[in-house]
Amino acid sequence: MKVTVLFSTQEGTTETIAEKAAADIAKRLNGTDAAVEVVHIKEFNIDSLPKRSPNDPVLFVLTTYIDGGPADDAAWFGSWLEDARFDFRVSKDSLSKLRFSVLGVGDSAYDENWCLFPRNVDTYVSEMAGVHIAKSVFADVGVSNGPSDLDAALADWTGACIKSLLAMQNGMGYSADGSTTEESAPTVVDEFEVLDEEYVTSDEEAEDGFDGVIGDGSDAGGEVMDLEDLGAFASAGLKAARKAKEEDAAAAAAEDGNLVIRKKGAAAGAGNHTREMITPNLRKNLEKQGYKLIGSHSGVKLCRWTKSQMRNNGGCYKHTFYGIESHRCMETTPSLACANKCTFCWRHQTNPVGVEWRWKADLPKDIVEGALEKHRAMIKQMRGVPGVTPERFQEGMDVAHCALSLVGEPIMYPYINEFVDLLHEKSISSFLVTNAQFPELIRTLKPITQLYISVDAGTKESLKKIDRPLFSDFWERYNACLDEIAKKEQRTVFRLTLVKGFNVDELKNYANLVRRGKPDFVEVKGVTFCGYTGNNPLTMANVPFHEEVVDFVKMLAEEISDEYEISCEHAHTCSLLISHKKFKINGTWHTWIDYPKFHSLVRSGAHFTSMDYLAPTPEWAVFGDNRKGFDPNMTRVYRNKAKYEGDPEGYKEKIRDAKLAAAAAEKAAAAAAAEL
Ligand SMILES: Cc1cc2nc3c(=O)[nH]c(=O)nc-3n(C[C@H](O)[C@H](O)[C@H](O)COP(=O)(O)O)c2cc1C
Numbered sequence: 001m002k003v004t005v006l007f008s009t010q011e012g013t014t015e016t017i018a019e020k021a022a023a024d025i026a027k028r029l030n031g032t033d034a035a036v037e038v039v040h041i042k043e044f045n046i047d048s049l050p051k052r053s054p055n056d057p058v059l060f061v062l063t064t065y066i067d068g069g070p071a072d073d074a075a076w077f078g079s080w081l082e083d084a085r086f087d088f089r090v091s092k093d094s095l096s097k098l099r100f101s102v103l104g105v106g107d108s109a110y111d112e113n114w115c116l117f118p119r120n121v122d123t124y125v126s127e128m129a130g131v132h133i134a135k136s137v138f139a140d141v142g143v144s145n146g147p148s149d150l151d152a153a154l155a156d157w158t159g160a161c162i163k164s165l166l167a168m169q170n171g172m173g174y175s176a177d178g179s180t181t182e183e184s185a186p187t188v189v190d191e192f193e194v195l196d197e198e199y200v201t202s203d204e205e206a207e208d209g210f211d212g213v214i215g216d217g218s219d220a221g222g223e224v225m226d227l228e229d230l231g232a233f234a235s236a237g238l239k240a241a242r243k244a245k246e247e248d249a250a251a252a253a254a255e256d257g258n259l260v261i262r263k264k265g266a267a268a269g270a271g272n273h274t275r276e277m278i279t280p281n282l283r284k285n286l287e288k289q290g291y292k293l294i295g296s297h298s299g300v301k302l303c304r305w306t307k308s309q310m311r312n313n314g315g316c317y318k319h320t321f322y323g324i325e326s327h328r329c330m331e332t333t334p335s336l337a338c339a340n341k342c343t344f345c346w347r348h349q350t351n352p353v354g355v356e357w358r359w360k361a362d363l364p365k366d367i368v369e370g371a372l373e374k375h376r377a378m379i380k381q382m383r384g385v386p387g388v389t390p391e392r393f394q395e396g397m398d399v400a401h402c403a404l405s406l407v408g409e410p411i412m413y414p415y416i417n418e419f420v421d422l423l424h425e426k427s428i429s430s431f432l433v434t435n436a437q438f439p440e441l442i443r444t445l446k447p448i449t450q451l452y453i454s455v456d457a458g459t460k461e462s463l464k465k466i467d468r469p470l471f472s473d474f475w476e477r478y479n480a481c482l483d484e485i486a487k488k489e490q491r492t493v494f495r496l497t498l499v500k501g502f503n504v505d506e507l508k509n510y511a512n513l514v515r516r517g518k519p520d521f522v523e524v525k526g527v528t529f530c531g532y533t534g535n536n537p538l539t540m541a542n543v544p545f546h547e548e549v550v551d552f553v554k555m556l557a558e559e560i561s562d563e564y565e566i567s568c569e570h571a572h573t574c575s576l577l578i579s580h581k582k583f584k585i586n587g588t589w590h591t592w593i594d595y596p597k598f599h600s601l602v603r604s605g606a607h608f609t610s611m612d613y614l615a616p617t618p619e620w621a622v623f624g625d626n627r628k629g630f631d632p633n634m635t636r637v638y639r640n641k642a643k644y645e646g647d648p649e650g651y652k653e654k655i656r657d658a659k660l661a662a663a664a665a666e667k668a669a670a671a672a673a674a675e676l
């Protein structure tokens, strides 16, 4: 018997799952004549499926991608199957020899598209007379407990497959529900069911009548569990035990040599991917990226500019544009989840997603206190570092700004208003970035110091390509968010991230969006390359040069020149600011913020607008100044100072050449990979 575990993946999770399943199966079939192989779908000859011997089952482990469709590697398999299924010339029992089962991987946050592709594969193969050796199971990476949780689904599915495979080896019958018979020929119950699709963890649904019982109880080993027990069911201990078991299985199988892994090069991104808001795996992942986690859904991270300004080596663009003291700025988020899968996301697609809040909500007080504590602990590590004076160290400990822009969608957090109240009570300013998918939450958001909206694309098509949103009405939501922004009276900012080859050609569309949202400011920045993984479409070639950003900004400013003008530049981060002309008072830009005034306005409870807490912009920050946005009170550090000072133009040229070479090399590598 040859068991083929056939996987498709976009970003690597499903590959890991397939390997775990195969290792477990191989271990359990050890000592029989069965061989187990893990095969990447691109390496598999699909035309051989109809001829496959019933003795050589195929276990599909398939991910779900955009609009519920297949990952790129399985696109042709999807169309092969569909063609075969609907082509009247193909016999309806053409897969009658095939013994199979499907483990689908997807995220229920995608509603009706949850595991759509694996479900279709399951349906089509059944309709062409393929025979289940075990019930197909659909796993939900969006929950951390319950029967459709990835770990539980994997364990159930693998267990059922093993049972049938052992029965086949022993010449016994088997059924899709995992029971065996004494008959020598296989008896197959050709039906399957999704493991408790209705199972949800949200408080809301619990209120809607969820009684804490999973299915009929059979899913949990015959027990009926209540909600408290679910916590234990998903406890770290159980998971650790499972993991250890899986690792043992992999090691033993590899030792015994009945497991073969056949896949295409580096098929996908690395290891541990995500399930739920801060599950043990996600925690590890985020901590590896330098996040300090608070409670069950919040994070804080020390920004490089905080460290830089602590040493008086320069602040971030927010220092240049708005007078933020970067060394007193805490970067945090009360929601690591969001409703997108942006191509340029810093979290390398490991983010939990949802179209609404559906997790336990920690108290705002605990998040604010926890974030301050962890932020200060990171600042403490800067004590004694060259350039950090006792004054600046003390200022660093005394947080004055909070950038709610780390990752995730902060306004999804149900207590966001209470959260910003707590910041303001502590005289901490609030800069909040939202991703333009929740107009109703923007509407109900209280006045904050500065409200950002990410305007990632000028057209529906490129928004879909860049942000890869969950909502099907994402474009309508995007526009509704702009309408809400237009109604806000305190400072509003459009944040444009230019991605070469994706959105830089949409000048006129952007101009229309600015006219619609009427923001006070438009910040434009080139996308930052942060080592995107897996099949992420971005490469260094998508990162625009500073001059390209400047050219774009000049053209955009020209389009909206009746009301806006370029005001500031921070060359170091390729960022420029276009401001509404009302901030140019008597010929002087007033893009900076009077923070004490903002706090006294909030405390007064009086009505106020963005014109009530402004401050003049220093000359060095103004566009056109030869200091290019670098604060002259600080000392710039060049990594290659000698070279730069000796021949600044030549040095810039070299940097440019190096970037171009890197971009060309990436393109060539991608082309070569595509050809393989
Ligand atoms: C751009 C994008 C779109 C997705 N669309 C869906 C979808 O429509 N339905 C679904 O069930 N899961 C969807 N997912 C969730 C993935 O199936 C899930 O993240 C899975 O763990 C990815 O597995 P992989 O790492 O093997 O590619 C999507 C993920 C991404 C990144």
Ligand code: SF4
Binding pocket: 337, 338, 339, 340, 341, 342, 344, 345, 346, 347, 351, 407, 408, 409, 435
């Ligand atoms: S909205 Fe933010 S956190 Fe969510 S995917 Fe996009 S960049 Fe990442």
